[in-house]
Amino acid sequence: MQSSKSNKTDAAQKQVVSSAVINRLPRYFRYLRELLRAGKTRISSGELAKMMNLTAPQIRQDLNCFGGFGQQGYGYNVRYLYTKISDILGAAEGYRAIIIGAGNLGRALVRTPMFAARGVSTIAMFDVDKNVIGCNFSGVNVYSMDELESFCDENGVDIAILTLPKTSAKEVTERLSTSCVRGIWNFTGIELGTYEHVKIVNVHLGDSLMTLCYEIKAASDSDDIAGSDIDEKNNETDGTNK
Amino acid sequence: MQSSKSNKTDAAQKQVVSSAVINRLPRYFRYLRELLRAGKTRISSGELAKMMNLTAPQIRQDLNCFGGFGQQGYGYNVRYLYTKISDILGAAEGYRAIIIGAGNLGRALVRTPMFAARGVSTIAMFDVDKNVIGCNFSGVNVYSMDELESFCDENGVDIAILTLPKTSAKEVTERLSTSCVRGIWNFTGIELGTYEHVKIVNVHLGDSLMTLCYEIKAASDSDDIAGSDIDEKNNETDGTNK
DNA sequence: TAGATTGTTAATCGATTAACAATC
DNA sequence: TAGATTGTTAATCGATTAACAATC
Numbered sequence A, B: 001m002q003s004s005k006s007n008k009t010d011a012a013q014k015q016v017v018s019s020a021v022i023n024r025l026p027r028y029f030r031y032l033r034e035l036l037r038a039g040k041t042r043i044s045s046g047e048l049a050k051m052m053n054l055t056a057p058q059i060r061q062d063l064n065c066f067g068g069f070g071q072q073g074y075g076y077n078v079r080y081l082y083t084k085i086s087d088i089l090g091a092a093e094g095y096r097a098i099i100i101g102a103g104n105l106g107r108a109l110v111r112t113p114m115f116a117a118r119g120v121s122t123i124a125m126f127d128v129d130k131n132v133i134g135c136n137f138s139g140v141n142v143y144s145m146d147e148l149e150s151f152c153d154e155n156g157v158d159i160a161i162l163t164l165p166k167t168s169a170k171e172v173t174e175r176l177s178t179s180c181v182r183g184i185w186n187f188t189g190i191e192l193g194t195y196e197h198v199k200i201v202n203v204h205l206g207d208s209l210m211t212l213c214y215e216i217k218a219a220s221d222s223d224d225i226a227g228s229d230i231d232e233k234n235n236e237t238d239g240t241n242k
Numbered sequence C, D: 001t002a003g004a005t006t007g008t009t010a011a012t013c014g015a016t017t018a019a020c021a022a023t024c
Helices: A019-037 A045-052 A056-064 A078-089 A104-110 A145-155 A166-177 A205-224 A232-236 B019-037 B045-052 B056-064 B078-089 B104-110 B145-155 B166-177 B205-224 B232-236
Strands: A075-077 A096-100 A121-127 A140-144 A159-162 A183-186 A199-202 B075-077 B096-100 B121-127 B140-144 B159-162 B183-186 B199-202
Touching: A019 A045, A019 A056, A019 A078, A019 B205, A045 A056, A045 A075, A075 A078, A078 B205, A096 A104, A096 A145, A104 A121, A104 B104, A121 A145, A140 A145, A145 A166, A159 A166, A159 B205, A166 A183, A183 B205, A199 B205, A205 B019, A205 B078, A205 B159, A205 B183, A205 B199, B019 B045, B019 B056, B019 B078, B045 B056, B045 B075, B075 B078, B096 B104, B096 B145, B104 B121, B121 B145, B140 B145, B145 B166, B159 B166, B166 B183
Parallel strands: A096 A121, A096 A159, A121 A140, A159 A183, A183 A199, B096 B121, B096 B159, B121 B140, B159 B183, B183 B199
Antiparallel strands: none
């Protein structure tokens, strides 16, 4: 059923893929999973574009950065495309993650199915609080921070999730930078600097909150100016945080 | 000390400000707050550009969408610029927020200084669990979901923060859509649809996690290809989630 | 075959960067 | 005044959209 022709994912990518494209991939992943769940087997770029508030040629351009995943006259096979996008995003790598900071945020995260859905397994939590060390949340044990390095070495940890107080974030990052950890998912809100062997992705919840405040303000501002349509065009976004 | 000349924030903006610019504003806000904290009184576009991994003309262009905040030969007054950006983003509006869902995530959020730093006050939490209703977290009371509409009406709630299970998200959103609430900050990971009078900003933590997975994978891929510098250029970002 | 829809090139649009006159 | 740095226009670059031939 699937085109056996030129599959560019196996070969090196033609050119550097722009970050505009990369940033859309997790959204494709999300919508495709939803389609899969809904039992849809095929989809055209036009249909998907309508769902996602994009244009059909944009979707075709994006996907063609990685390979010819569709079929002329047919469209895209949902399951096939989903697995391809998963591969591109590294969801098939089976990354192992630890959560550093077993407070409310850490506990909230460990319970979500988000990790499993993306091929990431949360194998441990760490904390400094003796009352929390030894506890178990959703089947994940809390270890002492003293065991951080040895645990990482022994278990081949790929990702560290920082849900600890700002004050100790920098110090912990330094410790991680010399471990086998390859990525840090940073919820502390502070900048951690750059490290050669560790990728850092920051979650700036405050930025997101401010975006909401801005949109509320902009909406009421344009209400005030009777007949004005300033910024109304922004309303046609789907509210996704870019 | 400050230029008394053309201040465009008071008047209507010349033209629609692009979303590329809007999305950078919370970052400016963050860096300026940091500069303020560090006691810096003035900064040039060049200095700020270096800090933020942008270019100087880009910063000047961005800021000039809203007004002439700087002074030739001097640069920008940090405090003045900070208050201007705050105003543009609506941090001076004094928005009132409620947190719907007093689980771990809700409790983690209510404790952060994020809200106060952005002029938002969290005035209540809501939950369906009788064991949680009546509790108090960081000085914020948990109310029954039955009281949602009446509380919003009586207290002029602007923002609802959804930290409840996916399953009830849609129903609660419907209820909110006919209230005075003007913005929803959605942590549930599902799409809530669009409403005429309510702005929705989604926090897709899963997307952010996938970005990290992609970067880890891309880094190890380019290691594999000896001598190749594919995608290495992406390393010069500051890791900020766009 | 006819219809549909992709993959891909060319055209357009928008955002970033360069340059420089204005001016503090 | 001289030096510095903004505000702003013009040039470049990159991303999106339009168009269409290829082909399932």
